Amino acid sequence: MEELDVEAVVTEIPAVSTGKHMGFAWGPGDILVYETLYKAKGASSSGSSLIHEVRKDEDIYSPILRKLFNESHHIFVGLQTVGEDVPSKNKKPQFVSISKNYRSVIRACMEELQQLAVLTKDAEAATRLGNQVSILLAIELIWNLCEVLFIDAAPAGSLLLHLLDWVRLHKADVDEKTREVLQSESPAEHHNYWDVVVSYVLQGRVEEARQMLVKQANLHPAARGMFKLMDKLLSKMPFYNPRSTQTLTEFDVIWRHWHEEVDRCLQDNSFSSNQHLEFICKILLGDEDSLLECKDLLGTWYHFLVTRLLFCHPTVKPTDLHYYAQSCMTMFLDSRSVSEPLDSILLASFEFDIHQVIKDCSIVLNNWWFVAHLTDLLDHCKLLQSHNLHFGSNLREFLLLEYASGLFTHHSLWQLAVDYFDHCPEFGRVYLELQIERVPLETERKALKVLRVCEERQMSEQVRSICKIMATRALRNNRLGSALSWSIRAKDAAFATLISERFLQDYSTRGTFSDLDLIDNLGPSMLLSNRLTFSQVAAAASEKKPRQEDDVEQTKVELLRLALARNLATAIVKEGTVDT
């Protein structure tokens, strides 16, 4: 047996008293646990007769996350049919746009959860919501990075710009601090002022840094020259423009000139009288020690990575990323003992090891949503090698099947799952056939929807089975018209026979036709078996005792006979012979 990747998770079942022997049974998405009669030593004699349902995936029952499942389903279905006639290289913008759609759905969910967490008074609920927000944050972070590296696949030059955007999006506290500082009486004297300026510089937001510095400059007119110099350096900081005609080499040359100029300013001690400005100058040079001093402001090793690339290697190539990533992570995390799962996932992304990313995410998250959708999108971008697993089909299909099967266990979301199964070419149909029969059919309307799903996919076995269930139920409740309607839908001649016989039975016991509207309006769609012959009808009619309404009844029997004869004839002509 293969080794487990992680430690098994232990779940306490509080209602089961200690010492009791538990039995269990696997369900489609959960485990049913119960107390057995087996008495272990020291156990109390009384037992409870409860059955406990242990669910692994709570997320599908969260009302806010449900929106995620529904919206992403819509995007998923749209993705499957995206420009099939468009050549691959033109599809990239579409895929990027779809990726952004997925991400905006995640963000919307996150914001809603966050709002709810803030408003809720229950501490336990607030913690749980907070956890869900963190998980979604992490998911969006990973997805965004995957979009930048894999889907958009930015080349050197643009790559850094995208990474900068990525970092800026996920470090929102800078703007909060700025707001606080700007709203104070004297922003330049606020205790967080320099933190804000440095944070802007670390994120490459030079315009905003310059604007902030103006405020400080105004307070120190004597040092105006120094501030002007810093402003000049910042304004001249080159950023690669992918839309311009400038080549990467040309940009590199310009950048080096700027870098040397900054270095000269440092060597000249131009900023020595202001420690803050000197510090910023060192950051602009990409000085490792200075950057590491900003650990608190950077917050994460990947911010450190992007900042270091910004000030040392702005023309970094995608293939070289992982060197810097590994070293930055090591430098940044030296004080902490072990890296978190998120760190190893991000590192795997920088190493362009898509399979490792997917594998790690699958283990860490308790719901297949993220890996299924991301893998599907990457597959459409033709980024996954057809990685055939030891079992089942390829990775994409495996994950989609797992995700959809999970959806099917939900009382309501099973309808979404159908579309996912549709797009799993190898096993989707089989999974659907097995699962669709388990959907409980409490109302006719629901049965009709399930039936429509089966009919559209030519699942004749399931169609017959569902119709039979509904028809039997209708018969049991004496709804002959309904039963007939279901057997017509199933094109089930045998069942229609049963109903007709029951009808005649009713007549012979009661003496009148109960559901005359049925007979009066029989149409040619009635399929009858040839077992129901004239003789039976005649026999039923003749057994009746003569009564006052005889004439009327006789007419009705005649009508029935004619109707049956007509239908039987039509059926025989249409079908040749009718199966029994």
Next chain:
Amino acid sequence: MESVNAKYVSQKVSRTRWRPVSVSSFQQPEIFATGSWDNEDNKVSLWSIGNYGGLGMEDGFEGDPQLLCDIKHDGDVLDLQFLDQERIVTASSTGGVTILRHHPNSQTLSVSHQWERAHRYPCDNAPCTSVVCSSPEIVSVGEDGRIVVFRADQEGVCRVIENADSSTIHAVTYLRTTEVLTVNSIGQLKLWDLRQQGGSPSKILSLSGDRVPLHCVDRHPNQQHVVATGGQDGTLCIWDVREESSPVALMEAHSAEMWEVHFHPTNPDHLFTCSEDGSLLHWETSSHSDMPSLLHEGSRNSGVTSRSAMAPAGGNKSLISAWLSGDSSKSCLKTSHMLPSQTLSVNSLDVLGQCLVCGTDGEAIFVNRQVLV
């Protein structure tokens, strides 16, 4: 109508209904109710799309619907109607009919009255499939083939027509104040005169040929004899209940069950249908008079135009209503899709004034405030 925005509501929506606005005011409707289905805890919810300061309404979709209040509902909400401004009647899959009252001051909903198991089998629940009201009278129908008449102010049931149908009655509508029309799952329309005591319909109409189950029915707002029905195979039929016992016009509308059909209440040249196939169609006819036909294109210039229609059996050309002309060369029948493609089943729609609201199995509500009528 470039982008139709979906509001995801974490519940599959089985019914949406506008709260009625007073006829005299020219206000557009602001509040609608929804019912959910297939949930462990179903709900009836009230939503508002109130104008928030009249911000630039170019695309007509400003203002997400905001939830005002909701209440748990026992069983799927199979039908929902406003009895009056404050009261809502629901039909449940448990067979019960409930009156809910909205309290605008506290912004809550409460149960005002409940008739549990109004529809039932001897040893089982029978879903109540449809309910219609003309305050204070309420008529409900169900899978048990029973028609039940209630009065909102009375405890018990007013009248029951047992065994009105041997099959499931899917929908009911008022034809006149004392007459209702039901449709069932063997493709029949039945007229019931509520003044008469007997348990049989005064008239039965059906399609000749295949008896396709009928799921929805709506009466023309001005002409009481004109009725539209939607069937299991997605066909739209227009009937004249006075004369023919077959439909006057028959159009292929959808590729799956048609769940609701509505004439526009004030502009009945417009008809709306929604279906299991995920589409919502806006039908528009112009009478064959000198009036030029208004060619509105909906959200997508879809190729769904001038459906085939059967010529009326008796050749009744003197009928006023364009719907009954049936002859596509005379009238101009235009249909347009109103939703983006690839939505799951659209279960319900309601239209009032220029506003249309619909709900889907994708747990989304769509509101359009600039329907061209």
